[in-house]
Amino acid sequence: xxxxxxxxxxxxxxxxxxxxxxxxxxxxxxxxxxxxxxxxxxxxxxxxxxxxxxxxxxxxxxxxxxxxxxxxxxxxxxxxxxxxxxxxxxxxxxxxxxxxxxxxxxxxxxxxxxxxxxxxxxxxxxxxxxxxxxxxxxxxxxxxxxxxxxxxxxxxxxxxxxxxxxxxxxxxxxxxxxxxxxxxxxxxxxxxxxxxxxxxxxxxxxxxxxxxxxxxxxxxxxxxxxxxxxxxxxxxxxxxxxxxxxxxxxxxxxxxxxxxxxxxxxxxxxxxxxxxxxxxxxxxxxxxxxxxxxxxxxxxxxxxxxxxxxxxxxxxxxxxxxx
Ligand SMILES: Nc1ncnc2c1ncn2[C@@H]1O[C@H](COP(=O)(O)OP(=O)(O)OP(=O)(O)O)[C@@H](O)[C@H]1O
Ligand SMILES: [Mg+2]
Numbered sequence: 001x002x003x004x005x006x007x008x009x010x011x012x013x014x015x016x017x018x019x020x021x022x023x024x025x026x027x028x029x030x031x032x033x034x035x036x037x038x039x040x041x042x043x044x045x046x047x048x049x050x051x052x053x054x055x056x057x058x059x060x061x062x063x064x065x066x067x068x069x070x071x072x073x074x075x076x077x078x079x080x081x082x083x084x085x086x087x088x089x090x091x092x093x094x095x096x097x098x099x100x101x102x103x104x105x106x107x108x109x110x111x112x113x114x115x116x117x118x119x120x121x122x123x124x125x126x127x128x129x130x131x132x133x134x135x136x137x138x139x140x141x142x143x144x145x146x147x148x149x150x151x152x153x154x155x156x157x158x159x160x161x162x163x164x165x166x167x168x169x170x171x172x173x174x175x176x177x178x179x180x181x182x183x184x185x186x187x188x189x190x191x192x193x194x195x196x197x198x199x200x201x202x203x204x205x206x207x208x209x210x211x212x213x214x215x216x217x218x219x220x221x222x223x224x225x226x227x228x229x230x231x232x233x234x235x236x237x238x239x240x241x242x243x244x245x246x247x248x249x250x251x252x253x254x255x256x257x258x259x260x261x262x263x264x265x266x267x268x269x270x271x272x273x274x275x276x277x278x279x280x281x282x283x284x285x286x287x288x289x290x291x292x293x294x295x296x297x298x299x300x301x302x303x304x305x306x307x308x309x310x311x312x313x314x315x316x317x318x319x320x321x322x323x
Contacts, residue, residue, distance in 0.1 A: 016090035020049040024086065036074065036092045037066050049086055053078060061093065073097040117172040120165045127165075131158045160285075167289045170226075171278060174293075177220040177300055184215040184249055184256050191228035192247065195236065202241050206232070209248040217256055217322045223297045224320070227305075230290035231260045231316050237283065238264025238314065255303075255322055261315040272309070 010017050016033030020026045026047050034041060037052075052064070059077040066072060073096075077089040138151045192206055199206050228247075235245045243263045250257040267275060274280045276295045281288030298305045303320040 016088075016092075018044075018049065018052075018088040018090065020086040020088075022084040024048045024050050026052075033088075033090055036072070036090055037064075038070070039066065049088065053088055113172040117169060120168050120172075124162070124165055127158055127162060131155060131162075134158065164287055167287060167293065170293055171289050174296060174300070177223065179218050179220055181216055181218055182221040184217050184258075185210045187219075187221045187224050188228060188247060188249055188258065190221075191225045191232065194225070194229050195232040198233070199236055199245070202236055202239065202243075204236055204239055204243050204245060206245045206247065209246065211249060211251045213251070215249060215251045215256055217320060219301055219320060220297075224301070227294040227297050227318065228258070228260070230294045231318075234290060235260060235262035235264060235314070235316075238262055238266075240264075252319075256320050258318045258320075259315055260318075261313060263313045266311045266314055267307070267309040275307075 004012075010030050013030070014032050016036045017028075017030045018026060018033050019028040026044050026049055029037075029041060029044050034044070037044065053062075053076055059075075061073065061075050063071050063073050073093050075091045075093050079087045079089070081087055134151055134154045138148065138155065141148050141151060188208065188210075192208060196206070232245065232247075239245075239262055245263075246259075246261045248259045248261075250259070271280075271282065276291050277288070278292040279288040280292075295305055298318060298320070301320055303318060305316065305318050307317065308315045
């Protein structure tokens, strides 16, 4: 085998090399440099190197603008050779840049999460005190005293705030899954049970469909139940005061599918790609965490969640692997 020449080696390395005459006119660029600058050798030949990399010499990270005003982050080392010629070593650091940005974003989110869950935690203690006091007051007030409605209202709002904080904790610090063998039908039945009263109040019928045999899966039943409750509550809220929710369990051998269909008003097209975002809500009293928590739980189970919607109703579909 022939020994490669220096030039062949320079052509093959993944680092960009650009050479210029004493007068600064570029006379050579290797493949990696052309790729990084998205340019061909003809268009770079004879170009003044100072117009591309103004501050020579040195080593630094910078953003260069190439054709179509596209910006690329690069690491550049510029050398003044003893012969008076100039050399530039250039590396595209787009990926590193991207990763750095991601890390910074995650870092910020993590500290924000920590701060807010700290505050949320501190709110819960005085809240418990307020509730106990309100309950004592409630017992002191006579059955027919008109002030009883005020106190009940206070207690109700405290409960709502408490629930909000609990949701928030789930979101800020999701607990680890406790996977075990469970009966899929039982999880659905338990979830339906939890929203039965709410449905009844709104004259909403919940109809369940199950396969004739027992369907087992390995999952965290409490978490799956939480997902179903979120979806049922959304369904009930989408319908106002009358309607029907159909929930169906389908056994797909390797996986299971749970569909929840409501006869509500549907999800408007312009918000369809946002409903899984944390804190996205269209409800006056909504927090906007229900679906984002659900999404995360299903993903933690290596499952998937999707929906179909029209002005006559919405169907949420959850797929979960059995193992
Ligand atoms: N079945 C549904 N029918 C119509 N719109 C829905 C349905 N489910 C969700 N949405 C829309 O998606 C939004 C986000 O739902 P999500 O459950 O995440 O938050 P939320 O219900 O508004 O508040 P939270 O669940 O935290 O109390 C809702 O505000 C609503 O606009
Ligand atoms: Mg919700």
